[in-house]
Structure formats: C-alpha cells, structure tokens
Amino acid sequence: xxxxxxxxxxxxxxxxxxxxxxxxxxxxxxxxxxxxxxxxxxxxxxxxxxxxxxxxxxxxxxxxxxxxxxxxxxxxxxxxxxxxxxxxxxxxxxxxxxxxxxxxxxxxxxxxxxxxxxxxxxxxxxxxxxxxxxxxxxxxxxxxxxxxxxxxxxxxxxxxxxxxxxxxxxxxxxxxxxxxxxxxxxxxxxxxxxxxxxxxxxxxxxxxxxxxxxxxxxxxxxxxxxxxxxxxxxxxxxxxxxxxxxxxxxxxxxxxxxxxxxxxxxxxxxxxxxxxxxxxxxxxxxxxxxxxxxxxxxxxxxxxxxxxxxxxxxxxxxxxxxxxxxxxxxxxxxxxxxxxxxxxxxxxxxxxxxxxxxxxxxxxxxxxxxxxxxxxxxxxxxxxxxxxxxxxxxxxxxxxxxxxxxxxxxxxxxxxxxxxxxxxxxxxxxxxxxxxxxxxxxxxxxxxxxxxxxxxxxxxxxxxxxxxxxxxxxxxxxxxxxxxxxxxxxxxxxx
Numbered sequence: 001x002x003x004x005x006x007x008x009x010x011x012x013x014x015x016x017x018x019x020x021x022x023x024x025x026x027x028x029x030x031x032x033x034x035x036x037x038x039x040x041x042x043x044x045x046x047x048x049x050x051x052x053x054x055x056x057x058x059x060x061x062x063x064x065x066x067x068x069x070x071x072x073x074x075x076x077x078x079x080x081x082x083x084x085x086x087x088x089x090x091x092x093x094x095x096x097x098x099x100x101x102x103x104x105x106x107x108x109x110x111x112x113x114x115x116x117x118x119x120x121x122x123x124x125x126x127x128x129x130x131x132x133x134x135x136x137x138x139x140x141x142x143x144x145x146x147x148x149x150x151x152x153x154x155x156x157x158x159x160x161x162x163x164x165x166x167x168x169x170x171x172x173x174x175x176x177x178x179x180x181x182x183x184x185x186x187x188x189x190x191x192x193x194x195x196x197x198x199x200x201x202x203x204x205x206x207x208x209x210x211x212x213x214x215x216x217x218x219x220x221x222x223x224x225x226x227x228x229x230x231x232x233x234x235x236x237x238x239x240x241x242x243x244x245x246x247x248x249x250x251x252x253x254x255x256x257x258x259x260x261x262x263x264x265x266x267x268x269x270x271x272x273x274x275x276x277x278x279x280x281x282x283x284x285x286x287x288x289x290x291x292x293x294x295x296x297x298x299x300x301x302x303x304x305x306x307x308x309x310x311x312x313x314x315x316x317x318x319x320x321x322x323x324x325x326x327x328x329x330x331x332x333x334x335x336x337x338x339x340x341x342x343x344x345x346x347x348x349x350x351x352x353x354x355x356x357x358x359x360x361x362x363x364x365x366x367x368x369x370x371x372x373x374x375x376x377x378x379x380x381x382x383x384x385x386x387x388x389x390x391x392x393x394x395x396x397x398x399x400x401x402x403x404x405x406x407x408x409x410x411x412x413x414x415x416x417x418x419x420x421x422x423x424x425x426x427x428x429x430x431x432x433x434x435x436x437x438x439x440x441x442x443x444x445x446x447x448x449x450x451x452x453x454x455x456x457x458x459x460x461x462x463x464x465x466x467x468x469x470x471x472x473x474x475x476x477x478x479x480x481x482x483x484x485x486x487x488x489x490x491x492x493x494x495x
Contacts, residue, residue, distance in 0.1 A: 001033060001166065001492070001494070001495075002029045004021060004026070004029075005029055005030070005033065005166045005169075006166055006487060006492060007169075008169065008218075008219055008220045008222065008223050009072060009075045009169040009170050009218060009219075009220075009223040009226070009227070010071075010072075010220070010222055010223055010226060012026060012075055012169055013071055013072050013073075013074070013075050016059075016063065016073075016074050016075075017063075022056075022060045022074075023055075023056035023057075023059040023060050023063075023073075023074030023075075023118065024053060024056045024057055024060055026056070026074065026075070026076060027052050027053055027055075027056040027074075027076050027118045027120070028053070030076045030120055030167060030168050030169075031047070031049050031052065031053075031120065033165075033166060033167050034047055034120065034121075034162075034167045034168075037165060037167070037491075037494060038167065040143065040148060041142060041143050041145060041148075041161055041162075041165055041167075042124055042139075042140050042141065042142045042143060042158075043078075043123055043124060043142055043152075043157075043158045043159075043161040043162035043165065043167060044078070044120075044121045044122065044123055044124065044158065044162065044167075045081050045089070045091060045093065045121070045122050045123065045124050045139055045158070046081070046088060046089045046121045046122045047120060047121035048088055048119060048120065048121050049120075051087075051088075051118075051119060052076060052118035052119055052120050052121075053118070055113075055116055055117070055118040055119070056074060056076075056118045058116065059073050059074035059116050059118075060074070062116075069116065070114075070115035070116065070117075070230070071226065072115060072117055072170075072226060072227070072230060073115055073116040073117065074116065074117070074118070075117055075118075075169055075170060076117065076118045076119075076120050076168050076169065076170070077112060077117045077118070077119055077120065077168065077169075077170040077171060077172065077227075078119070078120050078121060078122070078123050078158075078159060078162050078163075078167075078168045078170070078171040078172075079109065079112075079119060079121075079122050079123065079159075079171070079172050080122070080123050080125055080156050080158065080159050080171070080172055080173045080174055081093055081122035081123055081124065081125055081158070082125060082128070082129055082174060082204060082205045082207075083106045083108060083109060083122075083172060083174070083203060083204055083205075083214070084102040084104060084105060084106045084109065084203040084204070084205065085102060085105060085106070085109050085119070085122065086102055086103060086104055086105045086109075087101060087102075088101070088102075088119075088121075088122060089101060089122065090102050090122065090205070091122075091138075091139075092125070092127060092128045092129070092205050093124055093125045093126065093127045093128075093136075093137035093138055093139055094127045094128055094138050094333075094356065094357065094358070094361070095138045095334065095355065095356045095357075095358075096327050096332075096333040096334055096352070096353070096355075096356025096357055097327075097332070097333045097334075097356075098138075098333075098334060100332070100333060104203070105203060106200075106202060106203020106204055107200035107201075107202040107203055107231075107235045107237065107238065108172060108199065108200065108203070108204075108214050108231040109203060111230055111231045111233070112172075112230070112231070115230055117170070120167075120168055123156070123158030123159045123161075123162055123171060124137050124139065124140075124141075124142045124157065124158030124161075125137060125154070125155045125156055125157065125158055125159075125179075126154040126155035126157070126179075126360065127357070127358045127360065127361050128205070128207055128320075128324065128361055129155040129156070129174055129176060129179055129207045129212075130155060130207065130320070130360050130361055130364055131154040131155050131360055131427070132151075132153065132154045132155070132178070132179075132182060132427050132428070132430040132431055133151035133152075133153065133154045133157065133415075133417075133420070133421075133427065133430075134151060134152055134153070134154040134155065134156075134157030134158060134161075134183075135151060135154070135417060135418075135421055136154070136155075136358055136359075136360045136361075138358055141157075141417065142157040142158045142161050143161065144157075144161060144164075144186060144187055144414050144456075145161055145164045145165040145187065145489055145490065145491035146164070146186075146187065146188060146414065146455070146456050146457060146489055146490060146491075147414065147455070147456060147490075149416050149417065150186075150414035150415060150416055150417070150456065151186065151414050151415060151416070151417060152164070152183055152186065152187050152414070153182045153183030153184070153185065153186040153187060153410075153414065153430075154179060154182070154183060155174075155176075155179040155183075156173035156174065156175075156179045156180055156183050156191075156217065157183050157187075159171035159172065159173045159180075159183070159217045160173070160180075160183035160184055160186075160187040160189050160191065160217055161183075161187060163187070163189045163217050163218060163219055164187040164188055164189050164219075164486070164489050164491060165489070165491040165494075166489075166491055166492065169218070169219065169223070170216070170217070170218055170223060170227055171216075171217040171218075172214060172215070172216065172217065172227075172231070173191065173214070173215060173216075173217045174204055174207075174212055174213065174214050174215070175191075175193040175212070175213050175214075175215055175434075175438065176207050176208050176211045176212050176213075176316065176438060177211065177312055177316065177431045177434060177435045177438050178193075178409075178410075178430070178431040178433075178434025178435060178438070180192065180193055180215045180216075180217060180446075181193060181409050181410075181434050181444060181445065181446035181459065181461060182409060182410050182430055182431060182434055182446070182459075183217075184217065184409065184446040184447075184448075184459055185408075185409035185410040185446045185448075185457070185458065185459025185461075186410060186413060186414035186456065186457065186459070187414075187457065187489075188448045188451075188457030188485040188486050188488070188489055189217060189218065189219055189448070189486060190216075190217070190218045190219060190220060190221055190223070190224045190445065190446065190447055190448070190476075190480075191215065191216070191217050191224075191445065191446045191459075192215045192216050192224045192228060192443070192444075192445040192446075192469075192472075192473075193213050193215045193434075193437060193438070193443060193444045193445070194213055194214075194215050194228055194232065194245075194246060194443050194469055195242070195245070195246060195441065195442065195443045195466050195467050195468075195469055196213055196240070196438075196441030196442075196466070197238075197240045197241055197242040197245070197441070198213075198228075198232050198242055198245040198246045198443070198467075198469060199213060199214045199215065199228065199231050199232050199245070200214075200233075200234075200235030200237070200238040200241045201213070201214060201238055201240065201241075202235055202237045202238045202241075206319075206323040207316070207319070207320055207323065208315070208316040208319035208320060208323070209319055209323065210315070210319060211312075211315070211316060211319070211438045211439070213438070214231065215228065216228050216231070219486040220480065220486070221253055221445070221447060221473060221476045221477045221479075221480045222250060222253045222254070222477070224445065224473070225249035225250045225252065225253045225473045226249075226250050228246065228249055228469065229246075229247070229249050229250060232245045232246060232247075233245060242467070244467070245467075246443070246467065246468075246469035246470060247470075248470055249469055249470055249473050250473075251470075252470035252471070252473045252474040252477075253473050253474065253476075253477045255474060258293045258294040258478075259290060259293045259294040259295040259475065259478055260294035260295075261294070261296075262294070262295050262296070262403050262404070262475065263295070263296045263297075263298055263401065263402045263403045264287070264290060264295045264296065264297050264298070264402060264403065264404055264405075264406055264475070265297075265298050265299070265300035265398055265399075265401060265402025265403075265404065265405045265406070266287065266297060266298070266299050266300065266405075266406055266407070267300055267302055267305065267398070267405050267406070267407045268299055268300065268301050268302070269301075269302055269303070269305040269306055270305065270407035270408065270432075270433045270436075270461075271283065271407060271408060274411050274429065274432070275408060275411045275412070276411060276412040276413060276452065277453075278413065278452025278453045278454065278458065279408045279410070279411060279412060279413065279452060279458050280408065281450075281452075282408075282449050282450035282451075282452060282458040282460070283406075283407070283408045283449065283458070283460060285449070285450060285482070286449040286450070286460050286479055286482050286483075287406065289478075289479075289481075289482045290406075290475075290478055290479065293478050295475075295478075298401055298402050300397075300398040300401055300402055300405060302391075302394035302395070302397075302398055302436070303394065304387060304390035304391045304393070304394045305391065305394065305436050307387045307390075307391075308387070308391055308432075308435045308436045308439055309428065309429070309431070309432050309435055310384075310387075311383075311384040311385075311387035311388055311391070311439065312384075312431075312435045312438070312439060313367070313428060314367075314371050314380050314381055314383075314384035315381070315384045315385065315388065315439075316364070316368075317364040317365070317367040317368030317371065318368040318371050318372050318381050319368070320361075320364045320365060320368050321364075321365050321367075321368030321369045321372060322368070322372075324357075324361070324365055327352075327353065327356065327357075328345075328348075328349045328352065328353070329348045329349055329351070329352030329353070329356075330345065330348065330349075333352070333356060334352060334355070334356055335348065335352055336348070336351040336352040336354075336355045336356070337351060338350075338351045360424075363424065371384075388439050388440075391436055391439045391440055392439070392440045395436070395440045395442060395465075399465045403464075403471060403475075404462055404463060404464045404471060404472065404475050405462075405463040405464075406460065406461060406462055406463070406475075407433050407461045407463075408433055408458070408459065408460065408461065409433060409434065409446040409458075409459030409460065409461040410430055410431075410433060410434070410459060411429065411430070411432060411433065412430070413452045413454055413456035413457065413458060414456050433461060434446075434461065436463075437463050440466075441466055442463055442464065442465060442466050443463070443464050443466070443468065443469040443472045444461055444462065444463040444464075444472070445461070445462050445472050445473070445476045446459040446460065446461050447459065447460050447461075447462065447476045447479040447480050448460070448480070448483060448485030448486060449479055449482055449483055449485070450482070450483045450485065451483070451485060451488065457485050457488075457489075460479050462475050462476050462479065
C-alpha cells in the first residue's frame with residue numbers, strides 16, 4: 001500500500017497543492033486498493049473508475065494552469081448508495097431499485113462535483129438504510145476491516161469500512177438514528193451528524209424525513225469539519241434547509257487554547273447496564289483526559305432518554321411506511337407482475353414489493369402502517385411524538401447546565417455476523433445512545449477514543465446544541481487527541 005493512503009484528506013490535499021502528489025496518482029492508488037481488497041470487504045456496490053480518473057485528470061490540469069480550486073479538490077470520495085447520483089446506479093442496496101440510474105444529482109453530490117472531488121463509487125448499506133450492521137443489504141454484507149468476521153455497523157457500514165480500510169479518505173453517509181456515528185464507533189472512524197437542516201436532504205432517498213441527515217465519514221475530526229463545510233449551505237429545493245447553517249467548522253477544530261471554561265455534561269442515562277466494560281473504560285479515560293485539558297464535568301439527567309428508543313421505533317417506521325409507498329412497481333424501480341390472475345395495480349404492487357423488499361424493510365413498513373392506522377394513531381404514533389417533545393425539553397435543560405453532552409457512541413464494540421439478526425430488539429439496542437440526537441435535531445459526532453479488550457475500536461459521542469456544530473467539532477478535536485485509533489486498523493498491514 002502507498003504510505004500516503006493512511007494520511008488525512010487535508011494532508012493529501014496539501015501534498016497535491018505542494019506538487020508532491022497528483023490527483024491521478026492518488027485516485028489510481030485508491031482504485032487499486034479497492035480492486036485488491038474489496039472482494040473480501042464488500043464496501044462498494046459500484047465503482048466508477050473512469051469517472052473518478054477523468055475528474056482527477058481535470059484537477060491536475062487546472063492546478064498546473066494555476067486555477068483557483070477548492071482546498072479538497074482532487075481528494076477522492078465515496079458516496080453511500082442512497083444519495084442520488086446522475087448517471088451512476090443508486091439502489092439503496094435493495095432489489096427494488098436494482099439498476100436504477102438517476103437523471104439528477106442530490107444537492108450534496110452537486111457540491112462534491114463542483115468542488116471537483118473524484119467520486120470513486122457508491123457504498124453498501126442496510127437496505128434503505130434500515131439496520132445497524134449492514135447485514136440487511138440485498139447485495140451481501142460488508143465486513144469490518146478490524147475483524148472480517150465482525151459487522152462494520154449500519155446502516156452506513158460500506159462508507160465506514162471503505163474509510164477504515166484506507167480505500168478512500170472521505171465518504172458520505174446518512175444518519176437517521178445513528179447510521180453514521182455507530183459505524184464510525186465500531187470501525188474506528190469519525191462520523192458526524194450535522195444539525196438537522198444544516199445539510200440539504202434533497203436527493204437523499206428518504207427513510208424517515210424528520211430524522212434523516214447527511215454527514216461526513218472520515219479518519220480525522222478536521223477532515224469531517226472540512227467536508228461538512230463543503231456539503232453544507234442553504235438549498236431552496238429542501239424546505240427544511242437552514243438559511244444560517246453551520247460555518248467556520250474547520251476554524252473551530254484548529255482554534256488555539258484548551259477546554260478551559262467548557263462544561264461537558266455526562267448523560268446519566270447513556271451508560272451503565274448493557275454497556276460493555278471496555279466501552280465504559282475507554283469512555284471514562286477520555287473524559288479524564290478532557291478534564292486534564294481544562295474541561296469541567298457535570299452529570300446531567302435526561303429521564304426521557306429512557307423512552308427514546310421505543311418512541312423512535314414508532315416514529316421512524318411510520319415515516320418509512322409513508323416514504324416507501326412510492327415504490328409500487330409503476331413509478332420507481334422494478335416491476336413484478338403476478339403469474340396468475342388479472343394484472344391490476346393492487347396485485348402488481350403486492351408482487352413487486354413482495355419480491356423487491358427484504359425482511360427488515362417489510363417489518364418496518366408493516367409496523368409503521370399499523371401505528372398509523374385508525375384506532376392506533378393516538379395510542380402509538382401520537383404518544384411517541386409527545387415523548388419526542390420531552391426529549392427536546394430534556395436537551396434544552398441539559399444544555400442550560402453544560403455546553404456539550406457526551407456518552408459512548410454504541411454500547412458495545414463490533415459483534416460477529418449473525419449474532420443479532422434473529423433478534424430485532426437486540427439489534428435496535430445498538431442505537432440506544434445515538435437516537436436522542438436525531439429526535440431533537442442536534443448535531444452529534446462519534447470520535448474514536450480507544451481500543452477495547454477485544455482489540456476492537458470504541459467510539460466517544462459529543463452532542464452539541466442545534467446550530468453549534470462548531471462547538472461539537474472543537475470538543476471532538478480534543479477527544480481525538482486521546483488516542484490515534486484509525487492508524488491502528490489491521491487493514492494498514494494488508495498485503
């Protein structure tokens with residue numbers, strides 16, 4: 001492996017600006033590593049070598065001509081395969097969208113293309129972003145580069161695995177209940193969920209619209225801040241897009257000083273029973289190191305967080321049921337006609353959805369349809385919305401006492417394939433610490449904080465108030481200093 005593949009995106013960008021490396025060289029090295037190792041990892045569903053090299057060549061020519069380029073121009077990137085990309089397959093890892101080529105780009109893809117980052121391809125995920133292990137992809141599961149017998153998290157396991165395995169320095173994911181942060185925790189990468197609305201969702205195939213958010217997957221906090229700045233900004237095509245989105249994120253990471261005067265709240269409900277001892281030990285060590293950098297630690301009590309998981313698994317399926325109704329065999333995706341009897345719209349829809357959706361997607365559609373049905377709406381969906389309001393109130397009270405909140409990102413390190421596929425509730429518990437931030441729309445980031453006794457990485461979560469993504473990145477930088485986890489990934493020594 002070329003030694004520069006272990007460097008951060010910003011370091012690679014600086015090497016290209018200094019004339020030490022070309023974008024074509026870097027892109028070829030990434031493509032060679034994908035070709036060599038992705039058969040065993042399965043991080044990518046589609047690789048666009050020609051398109052990536054064409055962009056890289058253009059960047060090198062423009063740089064040689066003295067053109068002004070974006071700081072990240074020429075740095076390769078991968079996209080989660082639920083981000084609509086013109087001329088490139090976008091499947092959501094589902095049979096129902098197999099072979100679909102979008103006629104337009106998502107807002108974030110437009111931003112990436114305008115900045116001239118070579119797009120290497122599309123990464124694997126749990127079907128329609130529904131899962132915590134990337135075991136629910138219709139095109140095979142993705143393996144964790146730290147241990148190929150373990151899951152890489154989900155739903156964005158493909159993006160996290162690609163970054164962890166040094167196949168690509170940057171990737172994008174989507175986070176509905178932790179689908180960027182939880183994969184980041186179990187693969188030793190940095191995963192950030194921006195403030196809801198800070199990054200446009202236009203062109204992200206919807207799972208649960210009030211919860212979904214696009215964000216960066218990287219190896220360093222600075223890279224995540226730089227990538228979020230690139231993909232952020234107001235988008236008139238997204239009615240939830242903020243006009244005053246997060247700015248000065250990279251400057252916050254690079255700011256001078258320590259954490260003197262910063263109050264960090266340890267959330268009482270996000271540790272203890274159910275959390276692996278190695279995870280808790282790593283978390284506590286990181287907290288102590290933040291104290292050594294000047295931070296003041298306070299415990300905060302957020303009682304409604306105990307109900308966040310249950311409320312989430314009522315609100316999210318309800319929105320899934322609504323959003324996935326469009327996949328009916330007539331408007332989008334494949335079409336399956338019944339083999340017997342008359343061909344009616346209802347029977348075509350049933351045949352198409354039966355053949356095209358996997359078990360987890362069907363489970364969530366059925367649950368969502370049930371909670372929205374007459375007689376159940378108030379008892380289930382309405383009650384969950386009330387809990388969501390309580391969660392937002394608990395966040396407001398907590399942020400009155402602390403500047404940011406912290407917790408382990410996930411209760412355990414990566415588990416082995418098949419351990420939880422037959423127990424949906426056990427699988428859902430992987431998101432117990434990440435879901436509250438989605439319910440409130442606050443920014444949150446997972447940063448590697450150490451390696452547990454089983455040799456697998458542990459993630460440390462920082463949650464900031466809405467629109468204070470800069471503060472989140474500032475604190476995350478100091479967490480990152482506690483352990484150089486990404487460089488310890490065994491994939492570094494693959495030959």
